[in-house]
Amino acid sequence: MSEPVRSILHASDSPAREVGAESDLGFLWDFWYPAVRSSEVTGRRLATATLLEVPLVLGRTSKGKAFAMRDSCPHRGIPLSHGRFDGTTVECSYHGWRFDACSGQCVEIPSLTSQDKLKVERIFAGHYPCEERDGYIWVYMMSGRPIASGAFQLDEGDRSQGGASPSPTKNLASSTPAAPKLSVFSEKYRLTHLACELPSHVDQGIIGLMDPAHGPFVHQSWYWRSRHSIHEKEKKFEPIPNGFRMSPHSPSSNSAPYRLLQRYTGEPVTTTIDFVLPNMRTEEIRSGKLWFSSRAAVTPVRRDLCRIDFVAAWNLLLPVWIFRIFAEKFLRQDQETMILQAEGLKHNPRLMLIDDADRPAKWYFGLKANLLESRRMGTTMKHPMDGPVTLHWRS
Ligand code: FES
Numbered sequence: 001m002s003e004p005v006r007s008i009l010h011a012s013d014s015p016a017r018e019v020g021a022e023s024d025l026g027f028l029w030d031f032w033y034p035a036v037r038s039s040e041v042t043g044r045r046l047a048t049a050t051l052l053e054v055p056l057v058l059g060r061t062s063k064g065k066a067f068a069m070r071d072s073c074p075h076r077g078i079p080l081s082h083g084r085f086d087g088t089t090v091e092c093s094y095h096g097w098r099f100d101a102c103s104g105q106c107v108e109i110p111s112l113t114s115q116d117k118l119k120v121e122r123i124f125a126g127h128y129p130c131e132e133r134d135g136y137i138w139v140y141m142m143s144g145r146p147i148a149s150g151a152f153q154l155d156e157g158d159r160s161q162g163g164a165s166p167s168p169t170k171n172l173a174s175s176t177p178a179a180p181k182l183s184v185f186s187e188k189y190r191l192t193h194l195a196c197e198l199p200s201h202v203d204q205g206i207i208g209l210m211d212p213a214h215g216p217f218v219h220q221s222w223y224w225r226s227r228h229s230i231h232e233k234e235k236k237f238e239p240i241p242n243g244f245r246m247s248p249h250s251p252s253s254n255s256a257p258y259r260l261l262q263r264y265t266g267e268p269v270t271t272t273i274d275f276v277l278p279n280m281r282t283e284e285i286r287s288g289k290l291w292f293s294s295r296a297a298v299t300p301v302r303r304d305l306c307r308i309d310f311v312a313a314w315n316l317l318l319p320v321w322i323f324r325i326f327a328e329k330f331l332r333q334d335q336e337t338m339i340l341q342a343e344g345l346k347h348n349p350r351l352m353l354i355d356d357a358d359r360p361a362k363w364y365f366g367l368k369a370n371l372l373e374s375r376r377m378g379t380t381m382k383h384p385m386d387g388p389v390t391l392h393w394r395s
Pocket residue numbers: 073074075076077078092093094095096097
């Protein structure tokens with residue numbers, strides 16, 4: 001078989017391979033994921049991102065609406081991010097096909113003559129629902145190809161003689177849940193974002209995020225905690241939809257910042273920590289009128305790369321720059337640990353999850369498996385927890 005023929009066959013194989021890959025890589029589809037920071041998309045600039053191994057091109061229309069398309073022209077696959085954006089349509093750099101940025105619908109094929117019967121409006125570039133919240137552009141990663149009308153699919157469409165194929169985004173808009181939003185508790189507050197890439201599968205990133213036992217070893221410091229401050233803890237957990245909650249409690253007494261807060265307000269400090277699928281840990285700390293709220297989302301980029309997007313808001317008298325010094329150090333400590341872990345994981349070792357410190361990790365895997373099972377069977381999802389549970393560990 002000649003090389004060009006082989007590569008054409010290979011290209012036409014790719015949709016099937018991709019659908020197969022979706023179910024195999026341990027990613028959770030049909031959820032919102034943060035793709036880029038809002039600040040990265042200005043004017044007519046096109047930004048790129050990869051989510052769940054899907055290349056995306058993102059931008060904002062002249063009316064201010066964020067959009068996300070698959071970064072691949074449905075004609076010959078060249079990345080659309082190399083094309084031009086006029087505020088409404090993205091023009092491919094290869095043959096100049098133009099696509100409406102919000103619907104992905106093709107609006108012009110410059111090579112067509114008046115003799116051509118091709119229904120341009122039936123061609124769609126892949127595109128995804130997109131929302132802006134908390135300074136991020138979120139993309140709803142729906143399973144299957146959003147739509148990518150290559151020549152084969154177009155022939156199919158022509159045979160059906162129906163009207164223009166409806167845009168899948170329009171169909172989905174009604175069934176798409178609202179994008180996540182960080183909870184805030186007063187009108188005025190400070191807000192900051194941090195991000196950090198981890199060279200691991202999203203599952204490792206997530207169980208690292210909810211792991212209570214690494215604190216005294218990885219995050220040792222005089223102002224936070226030392227390895228000698230380890231003591232036994234008892235935490236109550238309860239099931240919540242798609243996740244679990246560490247029930248409201250007074251935070252660890254071996255952490256100096258919490259002691260300070262309590263001294264400042266004279267009121268008890270309570271913390272509520274939630275984990276919800278696909279990837280989000282939120283924490284709310286309140287003491288009197290003062291509050292701190294944060295969210296860490298671990299997003300799968302590729303099978304061997306994920307990214308923590310951390311956003312925090314507070315009305316404490318804490319300058320952003322001071323918070324960032326500590327938070328950056330914290331994230332860097334986790335990142336360095338995950339880099340070392342990735343070294344070890346190259347050799348595919350057998351791993352363990354122990355009780356009780358790794359029980360949240362077991363719930364995560366249980367939630368994920370049960371969600372996939374319920375989607376496969378079309379049944380209600382069974383929660384891996386029967387009810388509230390008290391866990392004990394030393395940290
Ligand atoms: S590859 Fe995009 S127009 Fe031809």
